[in-house]
Amino acid sequence: MINLGIIGTNWITQQFVEAARESGDYTLNAVYSRHIETAKQFAKKNNAKEVFDDLDQFFTEGTFDTLYVASPNSIHFEQAKQAIIHKKNLIVEKPAFMNPKQMNEIIDLLKQYPDVLYFEAARNIHTSNFHVIQEKLHELPTVQGAQFTYSKYSSRYDKVLEGEEPNVFSLNFAGGALQDLGVYTVYDAIGLFGKPKELVYYPQLVRTGVDGKGTAVLGYEKFNVILNFSKISNSYTTSEIYGLKDLIQLDDAGEIQQVNYVNDVGESFMIGEKSNKNPMLPEAKDFARIINDPEDSSNQKDYRRWLDLSVDVNNVLFKLRQSAHIMFKGE
Incomplete structure (x- = not known):
């Protein structure tokens, strides 16, 4: 059983948690929100045992091995880095990262932690x-x-x-x-x-x-x-x-x-x-299949294909924004 932690308590997180439960492969253990009451409400609704409003404490004390991130887009990158460093498998809601610079840093970090798996939650x-x-x-x-x-x-x-x-x-x-x-x-x-x-x-x-x-x-x-x-x-x-x-x-x-x-x-x-x-049920099942058996050759092929696709999509999104002269804070 995959022990799940979540960052974000909005409707799409609820939908993923329900898909994860329906798949039979996950159990929700830990909920993080900037507001502890929000975390408690989400945890109570979904039978999670642990709630946090301190992100460092969430990563060091939370009993989860896989993290689903559905925070605002601009925050994904820093939270993903923390997850990888703490050796948590990572499911990041699309778009995972703002630009190729961030994506490349994540890819380099994954190479340092080869047992950590990263997925972008593009359900279609x-x-x-x-x-x-x-x-x-x-x-x-x-x-x-x-x-x-x-x-x-x-x-x-x-x-x-x-x-x-x-x-x-x-x-x-x-x-x-x-x-x-x-x-x-x-x-x-x-x-x-x-x-x-x-x-x-x-x-x-x-x-x-x-x-x-x-x-x-x-x-x-x-x-x-x-x-x-x-x-x-x-x-x-x-x-x-x-x-x-x-x-x-x-x-x-x-x-x-x-x-x-x-x-x-x-x-x-x-x-x-x-x-x-x-x-979100098909993606929840696909991610669980890889997490539960990462050594399977077919699973490794699918994982590499999804990872490469995530990199390509990130690059195209950035180039499209460049063509329209749309820049985000910090770029």
């Missing part, structure tokens, strides 16, 4: 439907690009309109649409097509200076991939991968709860499965 690439897309993509005689859309209005934007600056809309905390919903679309693109040869990002900035929404273009040798994402508007547009006359259609680029194949005469067939399960 672990779903069975993503694997179905990968398989179907290989069957298309011709591929002519794709467009991936993931747009959901954030209730935190109401605060921005009222004059406040929530973390997810703050340059101080590495916020913005690209750093949130946009990560899923970048994972889709690189996970399916590899690293692009060129790229550009066209953001729509909001009052706080972050991108509330935007469109990115990834250029490949024979086609382009268009990424659309937003935290200040909704979209119910499907995502599509284009063949010649046929295409693969996704309900959205983040959850991927349904995938259809549309043939050359317009007939649509559902492939994969229509899922209403906790969307």
Whole structure:
């Protein structure tokens, strides 16, 4: 059984804890929050025994071997370093780190602690439907690009309109649409097509200076991939991968709860499965599989592939921000 510690007590942490419990591979032992009452409330709700509001004490006294980090984006890096130094396996909510400098430092640190495992929690690439897309993509005689859309209005934007600056809309905390919903679309693109040869990002900035929404273009040798994402508007547009006359259609680029194949005469067939399960369950199971048997050759191959993909996504996110002249505090 994997003994789990968590940093962050928001809704996505709750969702991961529920997925971890459902997987049968984890038990939640330790909860850290800057506010002890918040930690106690989360621990009571999820039957955790240990609560902390002191981060050093959390790492030295908490009885956990694997840490899930869902703090504000800008804080991930320092907390991840502490976890690795304390020999804790590490699951970091996307986007794991702000830029390649931070990512490279983490990779170098992992080499010093070879028994520590690091995962970026990008749930979409672990779903069975993503694997179905990968398989179907290989069957298309011709591929002519794709467009991936993931747009959901954030209730935190109401605060921005009222004059406040929530973390997810703050340059101080590495916020913005690209750093949130946009990560899923970048994972889709690189996970399916590899690293692009060129790229550009066209953001729509909001009052706080972050991108509330935007469109990115990834250029490949024979086609382009268009990424659309937003935290200040909704979209119910499907995502599509284009063949010649046929295409693969996704309900959205983040959850991927349904995938259809549309043939050359317009007939649509559902492939994969229509899922209403906790969307974090597949990644929780994948991470547990590696943690529980890190020496298995197949597990090692998957781990290396996910690690390389995390590095590539980090690099592309940074280059997209550079193209739009978006810089975070401390960069």
